[in-house]
Amino acid sequence: MSDTIAAIATARGAGCISIVRLSGKKAGVIMSGMFRPAVKREKYDSHRLMYGWAIDGDGETLDEVLAVIMRAPFTYTREEVVEIHCHGGRLCAEAVLRRALELGARMAEPGEFTRRAFMNGRIDLTRAEAVMQLIGANAQAAARASLRQLEGGVSGFVKQVSEELTGLLALIEASDDFPDEVEEEAAADRVVYDLEVLIKDIRARCDVRHARLLREGASIVLAGRPNVGKSSLMNALLNRERAIVTDIPGTTRDVLTERLMIGGVLAELSDTAGRRDTQDPIEKIGVDRAIRATEAADVLLIVIDAAEALAPEDEALIRGADERAIICLNKSDLPSVVTRGALEAMTGVTICEVSAQTGQGMEALTNEIARRISADDEQDGLLMAQRHIDLALRAADQLQNAVDAIRSGMSLDTAAIDLREAMTTLGQITGQDVTEEVIDNIFSRFCVGK
Ligand SMILES: Nc1nc2c(ncn2[C@@H]2O[C@H](COP(=O)(O)OP(=O)(O)OP(=O)(O)O)[C@@H](O)[C@H]2O)c(=O)[nH]1
Ligand SMILES: [Mg+2]
Numbered sequence: 001m002s003d004t005i006a007a008i009a010t011a012r013g014a015g016c017i018s019i020v021r022l023s024g025k026k027a028g029v030i031m032s033g034m035f036r037p038a039v040k041r042e043k044y045d046s047h048r049l050m051y052g053w054a055i056d057g058d059g060e061t062l063d064e065v066l067a068v069i070m071r072a073p074f075t076y077t078r079e080e081v082v083e084i085h086c087h088g089g090r091l092c093a094e095a096v097l098r099r100a101l102e103l104g105a106r107m108a109e110p111g112e113f114t115r116r117a118f119m120n121g122r123i124d125l126t127r128a129e130a131v132m133q134l135i136g137a138n139a140q141a142a143a144r145a146s147l148r149q150l151e152g153g154v155s156g157f158v159k160q161v162s163e164e165l166t167g168l169l170a171l172i173e174a175s176d177d178f179p180d181e182v183e184e185e186a187a188a189d190r191v192v193y194d195l196e197v198l199i200k201d202i203r204a205r206c207d208v209r210h211a212r213l214l215r216e217g218a219s220i221v222l223a224g225r226p227n228v229g230k231s232s233l234m235n236a237l238l239n240r241e242r243a244i245v246t247d248i249p250g251t252t253r254d255v256l257t258e259r260l261m262i263g264g265v266l267a268e269l270s271d272t273a274g275r276r277d278t279q280d281p282i283e284k285i286g287v288d289r290a291i292r293a294t295e296a297a298d299v300l301l302i303v304i305d306a307a308e309a310l311a312p313e314d315e316a317l318i319r320g321a322d323e324r325a326i327i328c329l330n331k332s333d334l335p336s337v338v339t340r341g342a343l344e345a346m347t348g349v350t351i352c353e354v355s356a357q358t359g360q361g362m363e364a365l366t367n368e369i370a371r372r373i374s375a376d377d378e379q380d381g382l383l384m385a386q387r388h389i390d391l392a393l394r395a396a397d398q399l400q401n402a403v404d405a406i407r408s409g410m411s412l413d414t415a416a417i418d419l420r421e422a423m424t425t426l427g428q429i430t431g432q433d434v435t436e437e438v439i440d441n442i443f444s445r446f447c448v449g450k
Pocket of ligand 2: 230
C-alpha cells in the first residue's frame with residue numbers, strides 16, 4: 001500500500017485515447033519527471049487537465065498528452081492519483097507507462113486501484129464488486145442493478161438488518177440484566193416475532209435464478225426429435241442462417257450456441273441434436289449432449305412437427321415437460337396432423353403454433369420467451385452477486401437456528417450466540433468481517449488498471 005502503482009486503464013485495441021493511471025504518494029513526483037506542460041506552472045492545480053508532452057529521460061517526446069493530478073483524498077483511491085491521456089493504441093501508452101515505472105512506480109495488480117479504495121475506506125466491498133459487475137455487464141438490466149449496488153443498495157440493506165439485530169441483542173441483554181423490568185418470556189416472543197420477519201425479508205432478496213439471469217442472461221434450448229425443425233427455428237429466431245437445415249433426420253450433431261437479445265434481455269440460444277435411439281457413435285454423443293443442455297436450460301423449447309403423427313420421443317418430451325417448457329408446434333403452414341387440442345389434452349404447458357419457414361406465429365413465440373426470461377431489475381433490493389446471496393442465506397439460517405433454539409425452550413443467551421454469528425456473516429458482505437483471502441479472491445477477478 002505504500003508504493004505508487006501504475007497501469008494502463010483503458011482497454012486493449014484501437015481507440016482514440018489510452019490512459020495511464022498512477023496512484024500513491026509519489027504519483028505527483030513521477031508526473032513531474034515525465035510531463036512537460038505547454039504552459040509553465042509553479043505548481044499543478046488539483047483536478048485540472050493540462051496540455052503538454054510526455055517525455056523520456058533525455059527530454060525526448062514520447063507522446064502529446066493531457067495530464068491531470070488529483071490530490072488526496074478526493075480521488076478514486078483516496079491517494080494521490082495522476083492520469084496521463086495518451087493517443088490511442090497500445091504503443092504510446094506503453095512508452096508512457098514504462099517511463100513511469102523507470103521513475104519508481106510499480107505495475108499494478110488486477111483490481112489494485114479499487115482495492116486501495118476499499119482499504120482506504122472510501123467504498124465497502126459491495127461497492128467494489130459493483131464496479132466490477134458494471135464493467136462486465138452486457139445487458140442494460142445488469143448495468144442498472146450494478147449501479148444501484150454502487151449507490152449503496154446492498155450496504156444499506158446489510159446496515160439495516162445489522163441495526164435490527166443489535167436492537168434485539170440489547171433486548172436480550174436487558175432481560176438478562178434486569179429480569180424484573182424485562183420479562184424473559186415477553187422478550188422471547190418479541191425476538192422470535194422480529195426474527196421471523198427479518199428471515200423472510202432476507203430470503204425474499206435472495207432469488208438465485210433471478211440473479212443469475214441478470215448476471216449471465218438466460219439459456220434457451222431447442223429440443224425435439226430429428227427433423228421437426230429445431231435448426232430452422234434457431235435460424236428464424238436469430239434472423240440468419242446459422243444452423244445447417246436439411247430434410248435428412250440427424251443433421252445437427254453438436255450443441256450450437258449463439259447469443260441474442262430477446263425483449264431487451266441477453267440470452268443464449270442453443271440448437272441440439274434430434275433425440276432418437278441411434279447406433280451412430282457420433283450422433284449418440286450429440287444426443288447425450290442435447291440431454292445435458294436441456295437439463296441446464298432456463299427456457300426449453302420443445303419442438304413438435306405438426307404435419308406428422310406424434311412419435312414416442314415426442315410423447316416422452318411432452319410428458320416430461322416442466323414449468324420451463326414452451327411447446328412449439330412447428331410446420332403449422334402444412335396440413336396439420338397434430339392439433340393444438342390434442343396437445344392440450346396431454347399437457348398444461350404453453351403451446352405456440354409456429355412456422356419456421358413462413359415466420360407465422362414467431363412474434364407470439366418471441367413474446368412468450370421474453371416474458372419468461374425478463375429479469376426485472378426494478379424489483380427493490382434484490383441481491384445480484386452470488387457471494388452476497390450465499391452469505392445472506394447463511395445469515396438467515398443462523399437466525400433460524402436462534403428461532404428454533406428459543407422455540408425449544410433454550411435460554412435467550414443461547415439464541416444471542418446465533419444472532420452474533422449472523423451479524424458476522426452479514427459483515428462479510430460489506431467487508432467488515434472478511435478475511436484477506438476473500439479480498440484477494442474478489443480483486444483478482446478485476447482487470448488491470450481498475
Ligand atoms: N413446411 C415447413 N417445413 C419446415 C419448417 N421448419 C422446418 N422445415 C423443414 O423440415 C426439415 C428439417 O428441418 P431442420 O431444421 O433441419 O430440423 P431439425 O429438427 O434441426 O433436425 P435434426 O437436426 O435432424 O434434429 C427441413 O427440410 C426444413 O426445411 C416449417 O415451419 N414448415
Ligand atoms: Mg438440426
